[in-house]
Each structure stands twice: as C-alpha cells, then as structure tokens.
Amino acid sequence: MIKVYDKTEEIWIENEIKNLSFSKKVALVFPNEYKVASSNLGFHILIKNLSLIGQKPVRFFFDKDINDFISYDTNRKIRDFEYIFISISFENDVENIWNYFNKTQLKNNNIIVGGSAVTLSPFLFMDFATNIAVGDSEEYFKNFTSVEDLEFINSAYVKEFFAEKYKLEKKSRFNFLEKKIDSKLLYEFKSNLNSKLIEFNNKFNKTSDTKTPAYSIFITKKSAFTNYFLIEISRGCPFSCSFCTMKNLYNRYRLFDLDEILEKLSIGYSKTKNFGLISAATPPIKYIREIRKNFPDATLHFSSLRVDSIDEEFLEIVSTLNLKTLTIAPETALEEIRFKIGKRFSNSQIFNFIQNAAKNGIFKFKFYFILGLKALNPIFDLAQCELAIMEEAKSIIEFIDQAQSLIFERYNRIPFFSISINSLIPKPLTFLRDYNFINLNLYKKVKEFMRKEIYKRKNIAIEFISYKEAKKEYLYSWNFVENFNLNNNLYM
Template sequence: MSWQIERKLAERLADETGYYKYPFGTRRAMALCYPNTYEVAMSNLGMQIIYREVNERADWLCERAFLPDKELAALYAKERSPLLTLENGRPLCDFEIIGLSVSFEMDYFNIPAMLEQGRVPVLAADREETDPLVVMGGPVAFFNPEPLSPFVDVCLIGEGEGLIHSFLDAYTAGREAGESRQALLRRLAKVPGVYVPSLYRHEYDEDGRLRAIVPEDGAPASVRRQWRELTGPGETVVATPHTEFGAMYLIEIARGCGRHCRFCMAGYCYRRPRVRPLEYVKEAVLRGKRLGKKIGLMGAAISDYPYIDELVEFIRSQGLAFSCASLRADSITPAIVKGLAESGQKTITLAPEAGSTHMRDIINKGITEEHLLHSIDLATAAGIRHVRMYIMIGLPMETDEDIEGIVTMTRRVQAHMASIGNKGKITLSINPFIPKPCTPFQWMAMTDQKTVEKRLSYIKKALDKDKQIEILAEPLRQCYIQGVLARGDRRVGQLLALAHQYGGVKGWKRAVKELRFDVQGFLYTERPVDAVLPWSVLDMGLDANYLVKELELARKGAFTIPCFDGCRRCHVCGGGDGDGMD
C-alpha cells in the first residue's frame, strides 16, 4: 500500500466516531462494500446497521470498502494498488466474505469494477475454493437480484438485522465442518431468506421468454422474504462529517408504509408498517445531541409517525434542529412545519407524484390538491416559503390531459401562494415512471422515451419562462437503463458483465449492440400477468393474486385504503409473529 493511500484512509478514519477496528486475523473477516463513494455510502443507514450487527458478534469482524472518489482513484491507479478496506487497509481478496449493500440500479455498474480492483474474480462461476464468498443484501437483493446474479454467490432476501446472523452462523458451521464451496452453498440455501442463484436454472421458450425457474440440488422452490419488528437500534453507528448528511445524526423512526401507492416498491417489500417506540427515539435524539449533530428523521412517511408532534416538540426542547425527507400532504401538522422552520429549513417538500386527480387515483396516492394547498398554508405561516414537489410522468394509463394537469396544478399552487402573500419559489422534480418488481405495475410497459421527452418538453415550455418556477429532471438515458436493470433477468447480467469490459455505464450501448439485446421490446412491451418473472422465486409474503387485484383497481381508478390493525388483505401480516415465516 502506498503511503499516500494509507494516509488518506487514516485521515478518513480519524474523522469518524463509532467505528470498529479489530486486529486482522483474530476473527473471521467480512468486508462490507457499498458500490458508491464514501460520501454516498456513509449516508446509508442500512449499511451502518449491518456493520454494527456483524462487529458486535464475538466471532466476526467487519471492515468497509467503497468506490474510490476521483482523488483516491488516481492514487490507486498510480500505485496499481488493490482496493483496500478503511479499518485495516486490507485488499478485498483477504476476506472470507464480501458483503455488497446495494440500493440503486445505477450502482450495479460499480460492482464488477470494485470486485476486480479488490483482486476478486468478477464472475461467481470463476471463483475457486479459496476465493471470498460474495454476498448481496440491500433493497435490490430482495426485489430482483437477477441482473447481478453473475457476480454474486448469495443474496439475502429481506431485512438484514436478524438474517445476517442466521447466515453467518450457517456459514461458520459449514466452514468448521470443512465443506467444499458447493456444499457450503447448498447448506446456506436451506437458511430462510437465503437465495443462491447458482442453484436455480432459468429456462426460456423459443421466443426468448422466461418459461420456468427450476431449483436444483435440493434448493427450496421459493425463498421467503424475512422481516422483523423494530426491536434493535436504528440510528447512526459511525458519525463522520464527510457525507451527504454529515451534519446529521440519522434515526429511523419507522419502517415500511401502508399507504398502498401502486408504483412504490418499498411500500410492498417493506410491508408491514412498523414504528419505533417514542421513548427509544427520544433516547436516540439525546445520543445525537451529545455528538453535536442535527437530527435526521428517517422513514417512508415521516408525518405518518403516530407520535410525530410530541417527537418534534422534544427535539426542539433540546435546542436541536431536525430534518426529514418529503412529507405526506394529508398528514402534515403545524408542529412539524413549525419545527422545520425553526430548524432553518427554507423549503417544504411534498410528493403529489401526479398533477391530476385521475392519475393520483390510478396510482392510489390518496392526496388531493386541497391537501397540497393546506400544507403550503401551514408552511407559509411557519415561515417556510419555498415548495418542492416530486412528479412522475409516463405513468400507466397516463393521458395528455394528465400532463396538462401538472401544469394546471403548478399554476394553482403558485396562485394560492400569491394569495397568501408567499412569493417563494416552486421547484418541480420530474422523473419518468419506472415499473418496479413486486408492485401492481410490475407487468406494465414503460412509456417510450420519445413520448416522455415530448411531455417533459411541453411542461418546460409551459412553465420554464416563469422565474419563480424551477424544473429539475434526471437524465432520461439513465432512467431507461434503470428500467432495464430493475426488471431484468440473467441476460441483463450478461449485459452488465460486457459493459464492465467496455468501461462500465459508458460501455452499455456497445454491450447492448454486441449482444443484440432488444431494449425497446423489453421496455415497451406489457407483460402478461401470468408470466414467469425473473423474481418469481422470491416470496414477499403477499397473497398470490393480490398484486393482480391491485392492478385491476388501478385500471378502474379505485381507492385502496391504508393498512390498519387486523387487516388481512395482502396476507403479509396474516396473524404471524413477525419473523417473516407466517
């Protein structure tokens, strides 16, 4: 290791509070890798929670590795150094297990690059007995891991706090028994929530459609998603100033959402909704206070937290500022916006997702324009003058009238702000809809890119000249690559592997052409509801017909009420004990 790389890693570690560091070789060793830079990775609370869970065991140590930023990448290239972990500066190939925490599709391109730089064979099929076992967790692991299946040996399906321990226990037992790599994989496949891609054969028909997923070597026919009650800690483990949220102490106050928005993968795969006890959250706030941090509240719908007003009042009584992600316009309260304003927040972020009642009914958003205007009233009264709204275009069953509805809604919001003396800015964050696995829209086609470009252009032309309105949009090329990755099968994994050879995301187009992958047919063709989907082997605990019924309700614009105590509609709760096995 060059002294320059060593110094940079040491400086980064010295700025942290709460990391674990054990002498290498005193325990079994796992490297936890996030396929993006340190600044992005250390803003991910899920990765931090798993880092703590492994390191608090008596038999394992866990170190971290990240995609090098530009400065570090130049040093690595200059020294031809393998990718090193932060704690002890060890190359990835020195570890028994490499854990990948994956949350976003565009990070897929970084995974083969990190493995290669860590001196680990990129393809699972090329790994030998002494090579590390590559294990993937995080949201995409249990939504649809197939595009990454060429690179990983094992996927953890579900929430990791409990699952990581049953996995490590089985792994340790297999290693102590002297099992071969293949025997170890068969052992691991018997652990609830563990999916071993190599033990499942994908069969295609003559038209190239996935026909069947066949388990081999005694692997289970399906792998059940694991979830648990929020009994363990859910807050910042390693505090560092060098992240997107460096000034914040992150606290997860709730997990899952019962609102049934039909486009939202997290709403279905993190079901059922759970909340952390208020007393625990208050204690976590005080731990953040001792570090001198602002409080960052994490959860799918912060304003739905049943104790939110009391929590906000407690945070402010401690002289602390707080922040949170977008708020639901139908559950926002005066206490929330007052607390945000006192914390220095200048913008209220709302997510109507669509501009027309017709479209919001289809996606089951459950909020009205009146909810939006009321939220703006509360924010304005508290001193928050700017409004940011998340909008999707290209939604299923969308019409030109729905696009006009976005413009009309924005103008009505602007007029309402003016009527109450608010001269603040409106920011529209507009992105194309991407169908996601395990949702009622998983079978739907994406709206073709030219249509989305036309509709986005129409919105910009109608609103862009107004200096009080700002329009932000993600690059469409990336969105349509995400569309392929989100619902791809193992053939998309071949695309990723070839794109890696050609330089990563910049090699995508060349790989598509060389493999003659029909991107347009893949994206723009609606799939039959009885199709075998790449993720069909994964069981989210939903009733077999539930998503089909929700799709039918979407076509009718019918409303599905939120989750409630005693609800048995989707069968996730089903009277079980919360271990994912009900």
C-alpha cells in the same frame, strides 16, 4: 488504493465500535460512493452487526473517478478478505460489482450480498455471490456470535429458483430492446417472473420484530446528509401506492419504540445537533413533540411528508424546527390518476397544506412528480400515449402556477419550488408492472416542453432524472440484461 483522507472528519457515534480494530477477514463493500454509503442506514446496520460479533468490517466504496473500489480503512484489496459482504440498495450499482468481479481473480472468498436491490431482484446477484440475504439484516445476525456460523441463502439455490424460463430467451430480449417484441409474450414473461418473485419473497424475505431502530454508526461532513445523525422512525409503509415497491421490500409497516428512538438520539446528540428522521410515512405527531421537547435546539430533517397525514398542529410544530424546505410527492397533478395510484389526496389539499406552511414561515418546497402514470398504460397506442404525457406535463405546470399564485396572493411573496421529474419505472412487484417504459423521443419532447415553460417562470428549479439510469433500472429489474455482458446501447 488508500486515499488521502482526513479521518477526523468521520466521527464514530459509539466508542465501543470506534475502539475496535478493523477485521482481518471481513470486508464490507458498498458499490456506490462514500457520500451515498455514509447516508445509507442499511450499510450502518451491517457495520454495527458485524462489529457486535467482533468483526468490524473494512469498508470499500466505489470511486467513479478511478472506476474502482477504494478503502479509507486499509491498503488491502477486496479479494484479500475471506468474507466479502456487499450492501446494495440500487439495482444500477450492480454494474460496478460485475465489472469488478469480471476483472478480479478471486480466492474462494465467501461473497454475501444483501440490501433492497437483492430483495427486489435476487437474480442479478446469483452469478457472483456465494450467498444472498433477503429482508431485514438484523434477522441474520440474531443469536450468532461468529461470522463462520452466520446462515444465508445459498445462491446456487437462487439460481435454481430463477431457472432459465424466468429470463426471456436471447432473441426475445433483443426484440424487446428493439421494441419489436410480441406484447402477449412480454405480458406472460412479466407475469411469470412476478409470481416467482412473490413466491421467493414469501419463502425467504425475513422480517425483523426488533423494536430498536437503525441509526448512524458514524457521521461525517462527506455524507449526503452532512454531519447528520440518521435514525429510523419506522420501517416499511402503511400505504400501498401502485408504482411503489416499498410494500414488498419491507413486508409490514413497523413503527419503532419512542423510548428507544429518544435513547439513541441522545447518543447521537452528544456528537451532533442535526437529526435525520427516516421513515416512508409521516412520523406520528407524538414522536415529533417528544423529540422537540427533549432536543429543543436540534435541527430536524424529514423524508417526504404525506399531505393527508399532516394537520395544522403538525405544521405549527414543523415551523419551529428550522426546516429549510418541505418535501411533498404529489407524483402527478392529475387528481383522478393520483387517487388511482393510491395517493388519495386532492390538489386543493396540497394547496391548503403549502398555504398553511407559508403561514408558518416556510416558503421553500420540493415536489416529486412521475411522468407516465397515465400515459404509459399499455391500452394506449403511441399517439394516445403522446397526448396523455403532454396532458400530464401541462397539468404539472398549471399546478405549479396555481400553487405559487395562491401563496403570492396571500403573503405577497413568491415561494421557491424545486421540481423533480422522474419517468415511471414499471417494476416487478408493483401494480403498474405491465405499463410501458417511456420511449426516448417522447421523453426528450416532454422534457423540452417543461424546461421551456419553467424557464418563463420565477423561483422554480427543475431537474429530470437521467433517462439512461431509469432505463437501466427498468432493464435490470426485469432481468433483461445479461450478467457480465453490458452494452450501453441497450439503455437508449
């Protein structure tokens, strides 16, 4: 279906790509909404790389309203394309693809799937993909001039690699979902799958040594970052937090070349003054200084900042950047747990940081917390788990109170805090993989407690990430869900 859509809202950054006609044989599918796709640099890199070999892909996005894929570039269907590239960043989006391929008669299409979800959970894709790509997509396009010659990993091989023994047998899966599984069996299963994933990544995960960052190929008002030109400052992360998959996703940490970044920014600057600097780690101060010097009237947006990598000079520069909100991810308000998970900074450091930010005129902060970093340790029984999770929740409330009053005492102004609460998703390839997933009743209880407490306070917004989506992500990442056989009851 082609949607009525004002094309002028999409601004292509490079004329070389803008002026290319769309390919007759290559489609690029993003199994989430246009808004998400247009702010995803993995999607943009693929458009660029395919365009460079003369195949500007026809783009398809998932439209929740009609529960189907749509394209703004064509009236044709996905299955009409000989090559179907799928860029998938989030495991949960696999459901949209499964549904589509379940009801669609294919025509011997080549289906190539890549993206972070594939690197982390390749087994989710082997039933419908002909090939998969793991790691940095630039590597797959190096030295190739035609789509026919591109080489990926045959999914039959992936299937063989993750043979049946890396999936819990049906009865155990059922027992697991019913919370009756033998913990020893679950532990063994998780260790096996984890080792197999490490082996798989060692073998196939390609790491590019490119000095050129990925950047937006088009910008649009309809993106999650409205009219922002996004650019990678670095890829991967120099840290190794115990709940995070970043280390395995990108292998080593790479900082992109400053001159390349400035050159690409000047291309973006001809179309917009809004820059989104994408990096898991805080960008080096030298980079910020140079970007500021070269584009003094640009509005900069950062991914979250690590408190322990920012000094006063950084904050002074940040205060001149028209930033509306500073984002910090303390993950937990319990210091000993924060240190244990690899974020080695104290609450006092965070309080100093936000006070310095307030001194520089910033009074809006976003905080990310994860519930369960202490409580979901498998050494705890249910009663101990409940005590620990309430301790985590109470400490977040105390943290917020303390942070707000410190700023109020000094500046006579209550800062605005936006609090985002996730539950821990103990995923493969992380140190916390053997932790439990929070049960629904406990999650509801802690959520209600926190909501009530926040309601009594001023200038705080709190959002809880959907339990159902978090549980799905957990189940998918451990290969607990039967491909093409979804059952919504599993997620509760």
